[in-house]
Amino acid sequence: MSSESAPTSNAELDKQAPPSFGHAMHKLFEFDPSYVNLNHGSYGSSPKPVRVACDKLNTRIEANPDKFLRIECIHHWIEARTRVAKLIGADVDECVLVNNTLHGISTILRNFEWHEGDIIIETTTTYNAVSRAIKYLGDIPPYPQVSIFNLHWQEHIRQTRKVVTVVDAIAANPGVRLPWKEMVAICRGAGVWSVVDAAHSIGQEVDINLSEAKPDFWISTCHKWLFAKRSCAVLYVPKRNQHVIKSCIPTPRNYCSPRDKDYNGPQSFVNLFESLDFRQWLGGEHKINKYTHNLAIAGGKYLASLLGTSVMDPDGDLTLNMVNVELPIPGDIKYSNEINNLLRTTLLIEWNVYAIHYYHNGKWWTRCSVQIWNEISDFEVLADAFKDACQKVVKFARQ
C-alpha cells in the first residue's frame, strides 16, 4: 500500500533559485541575527524549509496519532532509508535510523557477545562519550580489554578471541578527516572488526560509497552536516554482519528469541528526505561542500593570521569543512572546567559567536565549522572574540 505523499519542503522553494552561499543564506536559517555561528559541527542546524516540513508533519501526526503511527509512518521511514542508502552507496536494507550516533555505536558494541580476552581498540581522539562507552564495557563482566591505538597496534592481536576497533571517519577534537577507508582495509586484512564512528561524515564527506569501503559497521549523524532535524542518525550494517545485531535498544516487540516456540531464525535487520530535497535544491553534495571546504581553508588561514598563530593542517589533508587553528594561550596552561566555562561564556554570552575550543597535544585550539551561511568576515568576528577570551584565560590562569 503506497503512502500518501510525504509533506514536501516549502512549495515556494521549487519556484525560487537558492540564495548565494554566504550571508545571503541566513534568510534560510533561523539564527539570532546577531549570532555568528562557526560551530555547526556540534549540534547541527536545520534550514527553515526543513523546519516547516517538520511542523507540517507534526500537525499531521497530531491530527491522528494512531493513523500515522500504525499505518503511515513505516512508508516514510522506508523512503528515508532508501534515499539515504543511495547517498552512501549501501543497500536500503542495510540502513536503519537511530536517535544519534552515540546510540548507534552503543547498539553495535552492546550486541557483541564479549569474552575474556577480547579487545576493543579506540584512539586518543575517539569521541569522549564513545571512549567512555568502551570504558564502561571494559568495566563490566566479562571485562573485555580496552586498548589505545598506537602505531604498533598489530601486536594487540596476538592471542585474542576477537578484536573490535572503533575508527573515526572524521575526528571531533580536532575536527580532522582520517584515512578511514584504508584503516578499515587494514582491519579487514588483520581479521579485526571495524566500527566506524562517522558522526560528521554524511553531508560533509562526499562519495562515501560504503559498498566499496566495506566497513563492518558505520554510523553517521543526519542532523549535523545533512541538515535533518535534531536528532537523527543512520546506522549501516552490511548484510554479512546483520546476524551480530540481535536486538536494538530498547528491545522491540518483534524480537525473535531462539527460545520462542515458533522460532524461525532471527528477526530481519531495516524526516530525512526533506533535508535531502533541500540539499538537492541548493545544488547537491559536491556544490555545497566545495563552497564550505574552500571557505574552511581560507577562513582557517585568515583566522590564524589575525590571531598570530597557525593552522593545524596547512596542507589540507585533514580538512573538510572543519578547520583547526591554534589559540593564543600558552600550552602550559592546562585544560580545566573553569577555563572551559570561561571560554564558553565569553564567546557565547559576551561576544555572541561560537566555535569550539579544546586542548590537544600540548596546545590550545579552536575548531571552526564552515557552513553555507558563513563568509570570511565571520572569522574576523571570531578572532576579536578569541583575542578577548584568550586574554581572560591567561589572566585567570596566572593569578
Add this chain to the structure above:
Amino acid sequence: MTDMKTPSSSELAPSTLTTDVELDKRTPPSFGHAMHKLFEFDPSYTNLNHGSYGSLPMPVRVACEKLSAHIEANPDRFVRIECIHHWNEARTRVAKLIGAETDECVLVNNTSHGIATVLRNFEWNEGDIIIGTTTTYGAVSRAIRYLCDTPQHPQVSTFNLTFPASHAEILENWREHVRLVTSEGGDLKQTRKVVAVIDAIVSNPGARLPWKEMVGVCKDAGVWSVVDAAHSIGQEVDINLSEAKPDFWVSNCHKWLFAKRGCAVLYVPKRNHHVIKSPIPTPHNYYSPEDEHYDGPQEFVKLFEWTGTIDYVPLLSINAALDFRQWLGGEHKINEYTHNLAIAGGKHLASLLGTRVMDPDGDLTLNMVNVELPIPGDIKYSDEVNALLIKTLLVEWNTYAAHYYHNGKWWTRCSAQVWNEISDFEVLADALRDVCQKVVKFAKQ
C-alpha cells in the same frame, strides 16, 4: 516565556516554559467536546485511544515551538548553558507530583528505554531470575527474553495474569508465585538475585494492578521491583513513591501527562543509585574504576544530563504540560471527569454492542475501560485480523480504540480523555459493530 532580548535577573535563571500567555487570562473550556478547541485532531476523528501514543494540547505545542525557535536561534548557547536549568526544573516539578526527591528523577526518551536502562544495568549471573507476567507490555517482555538469551543467561519466570480478576485474587496469586520462585534455586539461592517487572497499569487489558502491594511482597521476599508505570503519571493520582518505595519506576510523560512525544521519567531511589552505572548510551562523564583518579562512581543525576544529542523539546515540554493541567483544574479534577466517563462510557458501549465490561466493579479501571467485542472467542488473533480492525476503524470510520485478544475473548480498550463525551462511545459502537462483522466474515471464509 522569558524573552531572549530581556533576560531575567540572572542570565542563567530557568525560564519557565509557559503556555501561550493568553491562556492564563481565560477560563478553560468545559470538559467534553468543548475541549477540542485545545487539541488539534482532525475534526472528524473520534479519538478514544489517547492511551497508546498520547496527545499534544495546543498550548503545549505552541510552547514547544517557541522553545524550538529559541534553541535554533543559538543551539550552542542553549545546549551548553541553558538546557540544564530547564531540565532541572522539569525534574523538580515531576518529582513533586510523584512524591519523590528531585535527584531521584531523570528524564529519558520513553518507558521502554527506561526499563532497558534498568534491566541492562544489572550484572546478570547464572541462576538469576527475571519475573515477568503474561500481560507484560510486548516490548518489555521481549527485552526480558533478550536478556535471558544472552550470557549470562538469567532465567525468566512468568506470572500468569488473566482478566477479569480482582485485586485480592491477583495479590494472593502474586504472593504464591514469589514464594515459589524464591524458595527454589538450591545452592544459588544465597548469591542469585530475583528481579520482578511489575506493571502499575497493564496495557492490554488497560487494567490497574495493586502494584504498591505487589512491591511490598517483593520487598519482603528480597526481590527487586522494577515498576513499568508507563500509563501512570497523569492518570494515577497520589502516586507517592517515597511511601510505596519501588526499587525502580518508569512512566511516560507523553501519555496521560500531555507532554510532547517522547518523554518519560525514570525514578531511582537514592539507595539504588549504585545499581545504575551507565545510561544508554554511556555519557562523556562516566567514571571508570580504571580511571587514574577514580574517586567513586559518577553521580546518578549527572550521568543522565547528557547522553548524546537529542531533541530536548519533548523532555522539557513537561513544564508546559504541567502548567496546562494546572490551568484545567489539576490532577484530581481532570481524572475525576475522565474516570467517571470511562465507567459510564464502558457500560454504554457494552449495552450498544450487546456484550459486557470486563470490570463491572471498577477496581481495575482508571481512565481506560475494557469492553468485550462481538467476535466469537474461537477466532484467534492473527496479523490479518489485527490489520483489518486497524484499517476499518481508522480509515473507514475515522475512530479508534485499541483492540486485543485476551483470555479467550476479544476486547476493546477505550481511553477516556478530557475531550471525550458519552456520544463518542456511540460512534465507536457503530464502527465496532461493522468491523466485527467484517472480522467474523473474514475468519469464517
